[in-house]
Amino acid sequence: MGRIADVFSSLKQQGKKGFIPYITAGDPDLATTEELLVTLAQTATLIELGVPFSDPMADGPVIQRASERALKNNFGLQDLLDTAARAQKRADVPTILFSYYNPLLQFGLKRVAQAVKDAGLDGVLVTDLTPEEAGEFETELHAHGLDMIFLIAPTSTDERLKLVAERASGFIYAVSRAGVTGTRNTISAEAERLVNRMRQFSDLPIAVGFGISNAEQVADVHRYADAVVVGSAIVAEMERLAGSPELVERIGKFGQALYQPEI
Amino acid sequence: MAPLEELTAAYLASRDDQSFQSELKDLLQNYAGRPTPLFHAARLTEHCGGATIYLKREDLLHTGAHKINNTLGQVLLARRMNKQRIVAETGAGQHGVASATVCALFGLNCVVYMGAEDMRRQELNVFRMQLLGAEVREVNAGSRTLKDAINEALRDWVTNVGDTYYLLGSALGPHPYPLMVRDYQSVIGREARTQILEQEGRLPDALIACVGGGSNSIGLFHPFLSDSEIRMIGVEAGGSGNELGQHAARFNAGGGGRPGVLQGTMSYVLQDSNGQVAATHSISAGLDYPSIGPEHAFLHDAGRVEYVSVSDSDALEAFQLLSRLEGIIPALESAHAVAHAMKVARDMRPGQLLIVNLSGRGDKDVNSVREALEL
Numbered sequence: 001m002g003r004i005a006d007v008f009s010s011l012k013q014q015g016k017k018g019f020i021p022y023i024t025a026g027d028p029d030l031a032t033t034e035e036l037l038v039t040l041a042q043t044a045t046l047i048e049l050g051v052p053f054s055d056p057m058a059d060g061p062v063i064q065r066a067s068e069r070a071l072k073n074n075f076g077l078q079d080l081l082d083t084a085a086r087a088q089k090r091a092d093v094p095t096i097l098f099s100y101y102n103p104l105l106q107f108g109l110k111r112v113a114q115a116v117k118d119a120g121l122d123g124v125l126v127t128d129l130t131p132e133e134a135g136e137f138e139t140e141l142h143a144h145g146l147d148m149i150f151l152i153a154p155t156s157t158d159e160r161l162k163l164v165a166e167r168a169s170g171f172i173y174a175v176s177r178a179g180v181t182g183t184r185n186t187i188s189a190e191a192e193r194l195v196n197r198m199r200q201f202s203d204l205p206i207a208v209g210f211g212i213s214n215a216e217q218v219a220d221v222h223r224y225a226d227a228v229v230v231g232s233a234i235v236a237e238m239e240r241l242a243g244s245p246e247l248v249e250r251i252g253k254f255g256q257a258l259y260q261p262e263i
Numbered sequence: 264m265a266p267l268e269e270l271t272a273a274y275l276a277s278r279d280d281q282s283f284q285s286e287l288k289d290l291l292q293n294y295a296g297r298p299t300p301l302f303h304a305a306r307l308t309e310h311c312g313g314a315t316i317y318l319k320r321e322d323l324l325h326t327g328a329h330k331i332n333n334t335l336g337q338v339l340l341a342r343r344m345n346k347q348r349i350v351a352e353t354g355a356g357q358h359g360v361a362s363a364t365v366c367a368l369f370g371l372n373c374v375v376y377m378g379a380e381d382m383r384r385q386e387l388n389v390f391r392m393q394l395l396g397a398e399v400r401e402v403n404a405g406s407r408t409l410k411d412a413i414n415e416a417l418r419d420w421v422t423n424v425g426d427t428y429y430l431l432g433s434a435l436g437p438h439p440y441p442l443m444v445r446d447y448q449s450v451i452g453r454e455a456r457t458q459i460l461e462q463e464g465r466l467p468d469a470l471i472a473c474v475g476g477g478s479n480s481i482g483l484f485h486p487f488l489s490d491s492e493i494r495m496i497g498v499e500a501g502g503s504g505n506e507l508g509q510h511a512a513r514f515n516a517g518g519g520g521r522p523g524v525l526q527g528t529m530s531y532v533l534q535d536s537n538g539q540v541a542a543t544h545s546i547s548a549g550l551d552y553p554s555i556g557p558e559h560a561f562l563h564d565a566g567r568v569e570y571v572s573v574s575d576s577d578a579l580e581a582f583q584l585l586s587r588l589e590g591i592i593p594a595l596e597s598a599h600a601v602a603h604a605m606k607v608a609r610d611m612r613p614g615q616l617l618i619v620n621l622s623g624r625g626d627k628d629v630n631s632v633r634e635a636l637e638l
Binding site: 053054055056057058060061064068071075076077100101102103104105106107128130153155156157160178179180 | 264265266268404405410411414417418421422423424425523524525526527532534536537538539540
């Protein structure tokens with residue numbers, strides 16, 4: 001069993017729910033990313049580390065801007081993984097890459113799997129890779145003992161949920177509503193229906209993301225899901241704190257305000 | 264994926280539906296103005312001194328370009344799927360205008376995403392879309408051109424998928440779009456085939472069309488693909504140079520194009536070593552796109568179609584030359600095809616037949632051409 005399965009199983013034994021913060025690597029620079037990973041590891045069940053991409057079509061404006069800021073630093077996937085590896089040595093917490101397909105494809109799928117493994121990370125989620133097309137990469141990841149995380153959406157048919165159930169490992173990422181990433185005032189009831197539908201087909205832990213931005217929403221989603229993903233709200237806070245010497249510390253506190261692992 | 268599966272099923276059903284096809288045929292004929300002429304360009308032929316050049320006059324269609332062939336087909340499909348709201352992207356503005364037009368015709372709401380840079384270059388088309396009742400939304404992300412407008416339209420579609428239809432304008436994006444757009448544009452090649460047989464009694468020796476996403480070219484080429492003796496050439500935008508960022512020639516050796524995945528399609532993509540999609544440049548907004556329809560990538564790798572590029576300055580020259588020789592002001596996109604056709608015609612024997620797809624008219628480009636010539 002991988003670290004992702006371990007961490008969810010130990011949460012379950014303790015009757016707790018998980019918290020998955022997302023940050024875009026290299027926003028505002030890789031040195032800050034390393035510090036943020038170490039700081040967020042204090043509250044996070046698991047961390048999603050975004051690979052910046054020039055055309056983030058599944059993301060709303062907040063994460064698009066983070067990608068644009070990161071890309072100005074002109075680094076490659078290996079630099080990003082080296083950063084994550086340094087953070088892992090200081091504070092180990094299960095971490096997955098959250099990426100679009102092309103940067104991985106250009107790096108080489110086998111090479112990605114090896115490099116992710118070498119960096120001490122646990123899995124990869126590719127937003128624009130459907131299960132139908134994912135076979136080759138999935139084989140490489142599994143050969144390296146890594147998890148492939150799949151997305152499901154309220155529009156997914158039962159057939160598609162079954163397909164994901166057969167293929168997924170680690171956990172399943174349920175998108176709370178149709179659309180792109182970004183904070184919302186309310187979390188749609190669709191999210192709960194989707195999680196319940198997925199439970200019929202899979203025993204894997206289910207995390208809900210897209211639109212979750214405050215502690216009330218986190219608590220609400222925890223009623224029915226195993227973990228919440230918070231991305232845009234954190235990235236937006238980073239944008240507000242741009243240039244502040246306290247950025248890392250305040251993002252750590254922002255995470256704690258969303259979720260207290262001890263409770 | 265669910266919206267794409269729903270769309271694929273609806274499209275395939277419509278393809279076999281006689282009443283759908285006859286309604287489309289009627290609109291193409293009586294609204295859009297098909298068939299378009301296949302015009303023997305005698306003075307251009309004489310000027311080049313080689314093959315006989317024919318122009319397929321898609322520029323004479325309602326709204327001034329081939330784009331209406333596809334928007335009429337897709338709007339009928341949207342109506343069949345009970346979608347009340349249409350989103351579209353546009354580069355040069357021709358597809359945006361064609362989308363706004365068919366939405367006006369069917370009383371549907373229309374939102375067109377357009378890069379800020381393209382809105383500047385194609386101011387007149389922005390106003391035309393607004394006159395037709397569409398809302399034009401400026402896109403300030405990325406390179407502020409066609410690819411960013413597509414990203415934004417895709418985001419809108421996945422967010423509002425219940426009542427919204429995404430009317431994609433070129434033979435790219437995820438399946439079934441490349442298939443659908445090719446099918447709707449193939450009317451160009453089917454007509455050209457009939458017309459050249461009527462006028463010359465034989466098939467052409469070569470076909471030439473410009474390739475941005477690749478809809479007008481695939482539309483011309485597709486009905487001739489199995490005639491292996493016919494040479495086909497797709498013309499990409501060579502821009503101002505061969506460095507990454509200076510052109511939109513995905514197939515140019517050393518130009519930065521190689522297989523990649525962008526916007527749900529695997530094809531040739533202009534990109535840097537990290538897999539980040541590169542900026543592109545072309546004087547023509549409609550060719551200014553870093554990837555190319557996947558069927559073109561297939562035809563390229565299969566060796567069936569040749570792909571070349573034409574620079575901004577050669578396209579500008581052809582733009583002026585065709586205006587003076589034939590009294591036809593071509594779109595800057597089509598001027599790329601004309602520029603290369605002139606080279607190819609010279610190397611062909613007199614009496615050989617060359618068809619050039621004149622995909623659009625140049626009224627929209629008059630201002631940018633004036634700017635470029637004054638530099």
